[in-house]
Amino acid sequence: MSTPLQVYEPFKAGLPKLGRYWKSLWSRRTFIKEYSKSELREQHFDSVFGQLWLVINPLLLSAVYFILIIIIGGATDSARYAHLTASLFLFYLVANSLTGGVKSVTAGQRLILNTAFPRIMLPISALVIAIFKFLPTLVVFLVIKAIVGSPFTIEMLWAIPVLLITIFLALGLAITISCINVYFRDIASFLPYLTRTLLYLSPILYAASDLKPSLRAIEVVNPLFPILDSWSQAMVQGEAPQPSSMLQGLAWATGIFFIGTYFFLSREREFAVRL
């Protein structure tokens, strides 16, 4: 008698075997890709105008916020506009993976009830979709940067590790929020307020250095703060970001990822009952 390939026992809060879980997830990477692609297509991002919208939408957004900055009397030079677009686009990468991730598990009900697969695939594909939407805006930013005459330097390469940390953070957030939404379905309705608050707490409409000393606490409690600051340093000013900021961002991302993933993996076998 051979040993059983799978054993199913009563649900206990605890992690599944990670090695096997990873193997199973890895074997489904094409599925993640195709699944994300089909979601994108459902939102019409495969058509010319759909992709154009991916570019127009962030441009309009940054224009609206730039008007806001002018009205409230912030600095309105071209460097500020470049800072605004760069930070806003990166912020939307995180925000999109949150809004996509929140319903990823509950919307995949039919899939969850009828096939066995690593459930973490669903928030991962929400992140993949957010990245797909982010890439065109990155090109838009580089064009804006060239137009406003902001310098292109070798230090801009620091943006790559910063982007990777952001993606890691966005993944952790998507996993966490998708898991929370299974238990508290009204989180999805709170989310717009949460992302809006995060937007104002982040150095997007203002520069991180403009922050009043009395409001420095924001820097500490907002996971996005250090990473957006580093991003702006590298992409807009073309300077190497402070290592401490990057490490702080990485610490946030790692913390959120591990806590969120722990909850997700230890609960995911229960999802089918909860949906």
Add this chain to the structure above:
Amino acid sequence: MSSLSVSNAHLTNELAVSIRGVGLTYTTSIDKKPTLKARAKSLGRGKKQTRVVRALDEINLDIQYGHVLGVIGTNGAGKSSLMRCVAGILPPSQGRIEVYGSVSTLLALGVGFNPSMSGRDNVFLGGLAAGMSREEIAGNFDEIVEFSELGDAIDAPMRTYSSGMYARLAFSVAAVVRPDILIIDEALSTGDAKFKEKSLNRVKELRSDDRALILVSHAMQTLRETCNDVVWLHKGQLVQRGEPNVVIDAYQEFLHLGKSAAIDEDV
């Protein structure tokens, strides 16, 4: 998690699935959806507004390779719950299930399909959802399309399909998966009479010595023809297991009389 497409040869009569004392209880909340608001409201009242449903109760069952097992029972007997437990979708509340092979499920047709995409794209999407690799699907693509009899409609978006066409494509995709253990839950009664017979023939083809098939169906004649073993579930309990003709006759008698001695014992 099911690991598919690692088909290693199994001997006939070798154990495929062992189900020991499995019970399953659902806790369904009276409130439709679990929300933070509802949780906050029920804090003061102490007790949670829930109802416990006992879907499976002390099920013991062994399934061997080379066998075709039919599962029968009235609606709500726990057939689908048991199948989901074996597939690893639902964790059992009690007991233990051991699975000695790769499991593929055909619990609902068209899982993973996206109606806004073409039939062609959905063949890949559905196949990947079932755990096949891209290459495997590409290799079987022509066979899938031919079996589904969709012809040129394969490149039209699936939202333009009739429900019969949808079901035909879904079954065709599912039929090319070659797992060690295949679970089919009422998925055979799709399409018109001609396609129904075709899909039934496909299931008969899938019967082989190194594979275990589990069929959940209300089509008694089909089960009499294909199975060599039938279990009858009622209200989460295993009532009878044995020769198809014997069990099905007993079941049909029960359906006509409304109750039988075997049921009365525990109720």
